[in-house]
Amino acid sequence: MKKNSKNNTVPSVDEFADFFSAEPNANEKAWGLIHDFYHGILTSMKKKDVSRSDLATKMNKSRSAISQLFNKTPNITLKKMVEIAEALNQNLKISFEPIFSIVEETNNQPAKASFISGDADVVPIDAGDNNSQSLGVNSSSNLIPFNRGRARSDFNSSVSPDAATG
Amino acid sequence: MPRKINEKKITFRLLPIPIHYGKAINNVYFAVEGNKSTVMTSFKNLTKEDQDAVKSIISKMATVEGFTSTRVRWKLKEYGYGEIKPLPHRFFFFQKCGNNLIFFDYCLKKTRSFKDAVYKQINERYKKYEEEFEKQYGSKR
Numbered sequence: 001m002k003k004n005s006k007n008n009t010v011p012s013v014d015e016f017a018d019f020f021s022a023e024p025n026a027n028e029k030a031w032g033l034i035h036d037f038y039h040g041i042l043t044s045m046k047k048k049d050v051s052r053s054d055l056a057t058k059m060n061k062s063r064s065a066i067s068q069l070f071n072k073t074p075n076i077t078l079k080k081m082v083e084i085a086e087a088l089n090q091n092l093k094i095s096f097e098p099i100f101s102i103v104e105e106t107n108n109q110p111a112k113a114s115f116i117s118g119d120a121d122v123v124p125i126d127a128g129d130n131n132s133q134s135l136g137v138n139s140s141s142n143l144i145p146f147n148r149g150r151a152r153s154d155f156n157s158s159v160s161p162d163a164a165t166g
Numbered sequence: 167m168p169r170k171i172n173e174k175k176i177t178f179r180l181l182p183i184p185i186h187y188g189k190a191i192n193n194v195y196f197a198v199e200g201n202k203s204t205v206m207t208s209f210k211n212l213t214k215e216d217q218d219a220v221k222s223i224i225s226k227m228a229t230v231e232g233f234t235s236t237r238v239r240w241k242l243k244e245y246g247y248g249e250i251k252p253l254p255h256r257f258f259f260f261q262k263c264g265n266n267l268i269f270f271d272y273c274l275k276k277t278r279s280f281k282d283a284v285y286k287q288i289n290e291r292y293k294k295y296e297e298e299f300e301k302q303y304g305s306k307r
Contacts, residue, residue: 019181020225027215031222035235042234070236071253073219095290 030074035080037092038070044088058087174200176298178268181224188229192261196297197270205257208272212255219252227267245285247292258288262299270295 024032045055056066069080078092085092178195191278196205202232227250240248240261247260247270258271271288273280 020184020187020221021182023186024221024225025218028218028222031219032226033239035222035226038236039230039234042236043232044233062255 019151027074034074034076040090041084041088045089048088050088055084055087059083174202176290176295177227178299179203183225183228187225190228191231191266192228194224194228195266195268195299197268204272205269208255208257208274216252216255220250220255220257223250223252224267242285245289245292246296247289258292260292260296262296263303265302266299268295268299282287 024132047049050058052070053063056063059066061069069084072080075157084091177198179198181196183190183194195270196203200205205297212220213240226235227238231250237251237253238248239251242248247258250257254274254276256273256275257269258273259267259269261267261300271291273284273288
């Protein structure tokens with residue numbers, strides 16, 4: 001075990017405020033999307049009582065291959081994401097929503113928002129039914145219990161099926 | 167003349183979560199001891215890519231109800247604290263006084279898990295910070 005302690009002084013108060021204040025960059029947004037994806041998948045697995053071994057069987061993969069899949073960075077391929085979602089009887093869809101530029105706001109203060117441009121979400125959606133285990137938002141705007149969490153990102157530019165390797 | 171006690175003052179700093187991450191359901195703090203913060207200093211020493219990964223996990227923990235991830239263990243077996251694992255980095259936190267997440271320690275390790283002795287050491291620090299947080303914020307609930 002190593003402690004990572006080059007300079008153990010407290011950053012200035014401004015730096016504390018800056019920790020989250022900047023609009024997330026593409027990399028952070030991509031991480032956000034992948035967390036949303038796995039949150040959706042893990043939640044669905046729990047609700048449907050599907051273990052990783054069950055998922056491995058459904059995907060015709062080994063248990064260790066599934067474990068590796070669950071530790072992927074945003075460089076996971078769309079194809080692999082679709083395969084995981086399908087093993088849980090879910091469709092993976094990409095949707096877009098506008099970015100709101102929010103100035104100097106936190107959860108304790110009212111937001112001042114301004115519209116900038118469109119962007120993408122990746123949300124898993126139940127393949128067949130509309131029951132409460134569905135995730136995400138489908139094309140007919142059914143709101144389903146999945147945290148959209150403002151996890152918008154430049155998904156199309158940061159992850160593409162041919163650019164990323166699983 | 168009474169001997170001076172060499173105890174460093176422990177405080178907790180709130181990390182404001184901007185609304186563009188979503189509505190916060192948990193407050194996020196980091197521990198500061200004697201004007202030093204292991205957590206924030208370690209964070210600052212990470213690469214930009216790793217910082218993005220850590221920020222992403224913490225923002226999800228703050229805004230997503232029941233957030234589940236292979237990179238988050240909300241509570242370790244036999245201990246009262248949890249860890250986030252943007253490997254090889256590990257940040258340790260505990261939940262206290264309702265919806266408060268307090269990050270208090272950091273370790274770097276490339277293998278999957280630590281020996282139990284390490285977790286016990288961290289547990290000692292956890293108990294100290296937890297007690298202090300309870301003192302400072304417990305009555306404000």
